Amino acid sequence: MFEMLSLGFMQRALAAGIIISITCAVISVFVILKRLAFIGQGISHSALGGVALGVLLGINLTLSAAFFSIAVAWGIGMVSRRGRISEDTTIGIFMTTAMALGVMLINLYKGYSVDLMTYLFGNILAVTSVDLWSIGILGLGVITTIVLFFKEFLLISFDEELAQVNGLPVPFLYYLMLTLMAITIIISIKIVGIVLLSALLVIPGATGYQLTYNYRPMLFISLAVGITSSILGLVLSYQLDLPSGATIVLLAAAIFTFSLILSPKRRRMKRDKISSGN
Amino acid sequence: MNNSNLILELKDIWVYFDSKVILKDINLELERGKFLGIIGPNGAGKTTLLKTILGIINPDRGIVKLFSCPDLSDKDPHHLIGYVPQNSLIDQNFPLSVFDVVMMGRYGRMGFFHYPDKRDRELVWQSLERVSMQDYASRQIGQLSGGQQQRIFIARALAGEPCLLILDEPTAGIDTVAQDQFYKLLRTLKEELSLSVIMVSHDIVVLPSYADELACLNQTICLHGKPQDVVREDMLRDLYGSQVDMIIHKGKPPYIKVVDGHNV
Numbered sequence: 143m144f145e146m147l148s149l150g151f152m153q154r155a156l157a158a159g160i161i162i163s164i165t166c167a168v169i170s171v172f173v174i175l176k177r178l179a180f181i182g183q184g185i186s187h188s189a190l191g192g193v194a195l196g197v198l199l200g201i202n203l204t205l206s207a208a209f210f211s212i213a214v215a216w217g218i219g220m221v222s223r224r225g226r227i228s229e230d231t232t233i234g235i236f237m238t239t240a241m242a243l244g245v246m247l248i249n250l251y252k253g254y255s256v257d258l259m260t261y262l263f264g265n266i267l268a269v270t271s272v273d274l275w276s277i278g279i280l281g282l283g284v285i286t287t288i289v290l291f292f293k294e295f296l297l298i299s300f301d302e303e304l305a306q307v308n309g310l311p312v313p314f315l316y317y318l319m320l321t322l323m324a325i326t327i328i329i330s331i332k333i334v335g336i337v338l339l340s341a342l343l344v345i346p347g348a349t350g351y352q353l354t355y356n357y358r359p360m361l362f363i364s365l366a367v368g369i370t371s372s373i374l375g376l377v378l379s380y381q382l383d384l385p386s387g388a389t390i391v392l393l394a395a396a397i398f399t400f401s402l403i404l405s406p407k408r409r410r411m412k413r414d415k416i417s418s419g420n
Numbered sequence: 421m422n423n424s425n426l427i428l429e430l431k432d433i434w435v436y437f438d439s440k441v442i443l444k445d446i447n448l449e450l451e452r453g454k455f456l457g458i459i460g461p462n463g464a465g466k467t468t469l470l471k472t473i474l475g476i477i478n479p480d481r482g483i484v485k486l487f488s489c490p491d492l493s494d495k496d497p498h499h500l501i502g503y504v505p506q507n508s509l510i511d512q513n514f515p516l517s518v519f520d521v522v523m524m525g526r527y528g529r530m531g532f533f534h535y536p537d538k539r540d541r542e543l544v545w546q547s548l549e550r551v552s553m554q555d556y557a558s559r560q561i562g563q564l565s566g567g568q569q570q571r572i573f574i575a576r577a578l579a580g581e582p583c584l585l586i587l588d589e590p591t592a593g594i595d596t597v598a599q600d601q602f603y604k605l606l607r608t609l610k611e612e613l614s615l616s617v618i619m620v621s622h623d624i625v626v627l628p629s630y631a632d633e634l635a636c637l638n639q640t641i642c643l644h645g646k647p648q649d650v651v652r653e654d655m656l657r658d659l660y661g662s663q664v665d666m667i668i669h670k671g672k673p674p675y676i677k678v679v680d681g682h683n684v
Contacts, residue, residue, distance in 0.1 A: 175514065175515075290532075290533055291532070293527055293530075293535070294527070294532070296516075296524075297524055297527055299514075300510070300511070300514050300516060300521075300524070301505065301510065301524070303476065303503070303505055303509075304503060304505070304524065304525075304576075305527075306474070306475070306476045307474045307475070307476065307498065307501060307503045307528075308498050308527060308528025308580075309475075309496065309497075309498030309528060310527075310528070351513075351515065354515060355515055355517075355560035355563075356515050356516065356517055356520070356560065357515045357516065357520075360515050407513070
């Protein structure tokens with residue numbers, strides 16, 4: 143255990159894991175309340191295109207993936223907010239197109255040297271100190287922005303119409319939310335991987351949602367689930383030589399399953415069913 | 421024309437949706453302190469008209485003028501209006517307490533980067549007391565009945581200190597007893613707070629006896645006047661196109677029953 147903590151890569155992985163899990167857990171509350179789970183999956187899968195583009199152009203992969211994912215997030219937002227094409231159709235198209243582009247670009251790159259598996263499934267060995275710095279700065283930026291706009295985000299999640307009537311810039315707030323989600327996704331890729339990433343955007347918030355009737359404890363539970371599963375996941379992944387992303391996600395899913403059993407909402411639903419059944 | 425007594429003026433409003441006319445040539449004025457009921461069949465453009473007044477929809481032609489309240493230093497038009505939405509549209513599982521929901525009515529006035537202070541909390545309590553729901557403040561919004569939720573949404577609108585209250589089909593899905601209480605509450609609030617009220621409704625039974633004015637909408641304003649002048653059999657037949665039975669009580673607001681054509 144302590145020997146593990148003396149290893150440089152493990153220190154970086156744990157530090158990154160804690161920052162990522164806090165950022166994901168905070169945004170996860172809005173992913174659940176504003177129903178952005180599928181958009182989250184769309185943006186995270188699309189990041190493959192951004193990573194491939196970075197490889198081909200020989201630029202910083204985090205940076206290229208970030209720009210690419212933010213562009214995809216805005217694209218999905220723009221097409222679906224127009225209302226001509228439904229949101230799930232839009233995401234389905236954007237996500238697969240971006241991934242196909244990624245596969246094509248990687249295939250084009252003859253001197254293929256990137257470990258694709260790291261990006262797809264995450265790798266605790268892969269977090270460099272430069273990565274840790276960018277994860278720290280971007281994560282802090284995301285959390286600060288959410289704290290600043292918390293009440294507006296809450297309002298557009300609950301009642302977008304009232305926000306409009308109150309004169310709030312609803313489209314700006316919506317795109318800001320998508321941008322923050324895209325940045326969160328980018329900083330999480332190296333630990334959790336593109337394929338499983340959306341789980342961290344959904345499961346912590348969903349667990350909190352199951353267990354409480356108010357967003358404050360929901361946020362608190364979301365943080366607890368996120369941090370616990372990522373620290374425990376990283377430790378287990380090191381000790382038992384398991385892929386880090388999958389370990390973290392399975393732990394989070396286990397906690398969520400437990401919360402389903404404990405959920406007061408489930409009991410209430412059951413009761414309502416009994417009382418309304420005649 | 422003496423305009424100083426107006427709170428709202430709509431001039432020559434046209435709204436299209438995919439080149440289909442939804443509203444045409446709407447001209448409407450509302451004086452301060454009046455209760456205007458807007459009635460009309462489904463698809464008449466009632467909600468579109470409300471959204472145009474609320475500034476959610478920009479009309480393709482025409483102007484919406486809102487006049488600020490005389491005792492209000494605040495000139496932001498968004499702060500003049502208290503909006504009560506159709507309560508069927510809210511997410512019943514949303515993790516907010518009743519107090520949180522009412523506090524949202526203050527967000528527009530607080531502005532960015534400000535969090536509720538003592539005065540905001542006081543106004544929320546006051547608003548809850550006005551609708552007699554202060555005992556429910558810590559409940560989750562979805563645990564309340566439809567009629568109770570409606571009161572909470574009124575409290576939310578009041579928390580923003582509006583001078584014009586706009587309600588969209590507030591009595592839909594509420595039983596008749598709650599409906600009656602609802603109208604009485606609305607009348608009390610209107611008098612105590614000297615509010616102007618616009619309410620859109622299907623209800624041509626109870627609404628006419630509480631509203632000061634009625635306007636019938638079917639793409640355009642067909643009729644606008646005192647309820648007893650507006651609610652007439654020929655007008656309703658024109659508007660609804662179905663058989664309408666009407667019994668007019670002497671000196672009392674008319675009682676109307678809309679009957680499906682096949683049943684007659």
